[in-house]
Amino acid sequence: MPVAASRRVRTSSRFIWGPVGGATQVPHELRRFLPWQSRLFEHARTLTGEIGRRLFARRTARDAALVVAQNSDAAAALQSVSRALLIEPNVLVPPGLIGPSNPIRSQEILGVGRLVAWKGWELAIRAMVELPPAYSLRLVGEGPEAERLAALARELGVDDRVRLDGPKSREEVLELMAGAACLVHPSLHDSAAGVLGEAIESGCPVVAFDVGGSGTILRESGLDPVSLTGSDVVADLAAALLEARPPLRSGRWSSSRLPLVLAEWLETAYRKRA
Known part of the structure; x- marks a missing residue:
């Protein structure tokens, strides 16, 4: 659920805190796919995140009746100081938003998100070299990595199969999902990507690494993330x-699951306080 609407739900003298994310780091196996500038940024993000957890997050988790973590990384970072902890990714797909899935799917692989290094689009483009020529990749989004990704596709000889499509509306993205071969989400550290929930609810196949919220969401959906x-x-x-x-x-x-989720949070919080 949206963090702004759920940070602190008071239960007498205590509160429910979450959904909490931000603890996922770029795995060692994937760091080499980041440009050096992005590696420096990730080091700084790791450092400031740890400082924030030490100064504020752990104290808040200790005082909370219940901590709700977005993924297993956030849970691991706060488990030792939490009275009670649940994992619930911050993903909500409104009823009626998703239309019927197309039973006949194309060989176009869809990627949706900002064109920034930590989203891992370089990996998706490199994977195109390994796929049969009939497969293509469409990236929907904009960002500072656009030129570098286009140059990489040319360098690898797959520029005729990689399309940087720019931003699109949510409705247009969902229409593309309905007929895509699959959604690829090679993110290096997402807390909980809403696009994964939208794809899964639309019946679109999903491929993502076992990293942070991506791994949590896929496993919660009965799918296997890429190891x-x-x-x-x-x-x-x-x-x-x-x-x-x-x-x-x-x-x-x-x-529509939100009332049951909130009821579970409140029941857990009161039980732990009893």
Whole structure:
């Protein structure tokens, strides 16, 4: 649920805090795919995040009746100081937003998000080299990495199969999801990407690394994220793209679940205070 609406729900002298994210770091196996400027930024983000957790987050978690973490990384960072802790990704898909899924899917792989280094689009482009020529990649979004990604596609000889499509409306993105071969989300550190919930609820196959919120959301949806334990993450990503299958549309990420989620939080908080 939106953080602004859920930071502190008072339960007498204590409160519920969450959903809390921000603890996911770029895995060692993926750091080499970041430009040096982005590596420096990630080091700074890691340092400031740890300072923030030491000064504020752990104290708040200690005082809370319940901490709600967005993913397993956030849970691990606060578990030792929390009275009670649940994991619930900050993903809500409004009922009626998702239309019918197209049973006949194209061979176009869809990526949606800002064109910044930590979103991992370089990995998606490199994976295109491993895929049959019939497959193409469409990236929807804008950002400072656009020129570098276009140059990389040319360097790898896949520029005729990689399309940087610029920003689109939510409705246009959902229409693309309905017929795409799959959604690729190779992010290096997302707390909880809403686009994954939208794709899963629309019946679009989803491929993402086992990192932060991406791994949590896929496992909660009965899907297997791409492991980072192999020797070649690009080849593993390409294999997952070829094997992607439509998920079950279970309603796991529908906003209609919100009353039950809040009831569970309150029940857990009161039980721990008793």
